[in-house]
Amino acid sequence: MPDFEVVHLGPADHPESGDGAPAFTRPLVTxxxxxxRTLSEVADGGRTILVFTPMIGSFVGKYIWDELDERDWADRADRLVGVTASTPYGISRFLDENEFPFAIFSDPGNDVAASYGIAHELDGMEGLGEPRVAFFALEPDLTVDAAWVATEWPEFPDYDELEERLGLE
Incomplete structure (x- = not known):
């Protein structure tokens, strides 16, 4: 039994296949x-996998980035980029300490997650939120090709199925 409570987040109002992905400009951190950088600059010329994770340093965020690194997603996708509610300093330190080859957008106000319909408030912390775990495959014109969004915290996808859905098989 986990020593934490699983929280049902309910449905999200996120972009689906065929929808346009919300554009944004945020610090892109390595x-x-x-x-x-803008999302359109990053997505220009190739298919982009956009990965939303909770705050950097959380066990959920660390687990996801470890899994994506182990599965070589950075080499298998045209472009792979993350979004988290952490600051650029925290993201840079996290990437450096873990030797991850990823770039992650900093969204401390959680505005990008809100525009994607996947923001949620942290239990008992009014006004403090983070994104749900979510994956979006975007075409170069920012059309959503595929999406997976968590409905519980914590929740992780079946990565084999997700790779197929996102075209990374």
Whole structure:
């Protein structure tokens, strides 16, 4: 038995296949630097897998990035980029300490997650939120090709099925 309570988040109002993905501009962070970038700049010229995770350093976020690294998603996708409610400093430190090859957008206000319909407040912490775990496959024109969004916290996808859904098989 886990020593935490599973929380049912209910349905999300997120973009589905065929919908346009909300555009945004945020700091895009690597282990070396960060700079303001738009999603359309990142997605230009290739299919993009957009991964939303809870705050960097949480066991859920760490587990997801470990799994994606182990499965070589950075090499298997045209572009793989994350979004989290953490600050650029925290993301940069996390990527450096774990030697992850990923770039992650910093969204401390959780505005991007809200625009995707996947923001949720943390239990007992009014006004403090983070994104649900979510994966979106985006075409270069930012059309959503496929999506998977958690309905519980914590919840993880079946990665084999997710890879097939997102076209990473």
């Amino acid at each position: 282990d070396e630097f960060w700079e303001e």
